[in-house]
Amino acid sequence: MNKPKQLTFPWSKPNKSSLDEFYFDEANHELKKILDTDDDTFLYGIKKTGKTYLLQALCNKYADIDKMSLYLPLAEASQLDAKILDGVEHMDIICVDDIDLIEGFKNWETAIFNLINNCQTSGCRLIFGSSKNSSTINFSLNDLKSRVRKIDQIEVFPISDSNLSSAFEEISKHRSIIICLLYTSDAADEEDSVDLGGRRI
Numbered sequence: 001m002n003k004p005k006q007l008t009f010p011w012s013k014p015n016k017s018s019l020d021e022f023y024f025d026e027a028n029h030e031l032k033k034i035l036d037t038d039d040d041t042f043l044y045g046i047k048k049t050g051k052t053y054l055l056q057a058l059c060n061k062y063a064d065i066d067k068m069s070l071y072l073p074l075a076e077a078s079q080l081d082a083k084i085l086d087g088v089e090h091m092d093i094i095c096v097d098d099i100d101l102i103e104g105f106k107n108w109e110t111a112i113f114n115l116i117n118n119c120q121t122s123g124c125r126l127i128f129g130s131s132k133n134s135s136t137i138n139f140s141l142n143d144l145k146s147r148v149r150k151i152d153q154i155e156v157f158p159i160s161d162s163n164l165s166s167a168f169e170e171i172s173k174h175r176s177i178i179i180c181l182l183y184t185s186d187a188a189d190e191e192d193s194v195d196l197g198g199r200r201i
Contacts, residue, residue, distance in 0.1 A: 018060060041151065042153040043127065044129075048158070051130075056071055071095050072097065073098060089118035093127065099130050103137055104140055109144050110144075112144060113147060126151070
């Protein structure tokens with residue numbers, strides 16, 4: 001029996017996120033290089049800069065080459081029993097979104113701490129996403145605080161206004177579309193919209 005490329009959880013839904021369709025401007029060139037490595041990484045930045053898109057795109061990238069991946073959005077997963085993480089370290093990559101949201105929740109802090117340790121043993125790559133720099137997250141579990149701060153960090157910057165035209169042009173080429181109307185809207189359809197470093201069309 002073949003193992004699934006991506007584990008299915010209550011929050012799982014198909015997405016078209018792709019690193020090829022994320023516009024990396026000058027401020028995020030170093031970010032692009034790091035994502036192309038096999039290193040554990042802590043991504044942080046203000047909201048709506050595309051962190052979630054990048055985490056989902058990484059999972060899709062691994063799945064496309066027959067590797068096992070897990071996208072874990074803690075905004076939703078933290079409502080469940082932390083035991084759902086038991087045994088997931090056999091994946092090739094786990095992308096944990098919004099790790100700052102479990103600040104002060106001892107059961108989930110313990111679960112993430114154990115996940116980091118287990119992944120170090122199994123060789124599973126870990127990518128974290130957060131709205132805060134890890135140095136400003138006040139975890140109640142000091143061991144987790146120490147572990148997370150040892151992971152290489154990089155900030156995800158929003159696309160600059162001066163690069164908007166270039167971004168639209170590049171992404172439209174990937175999608176083979178002609179852009180007639182440009183807009184930014186939280187109501188945009190997630191499946192059909194394009195992520196430009198947090199700006200969607």
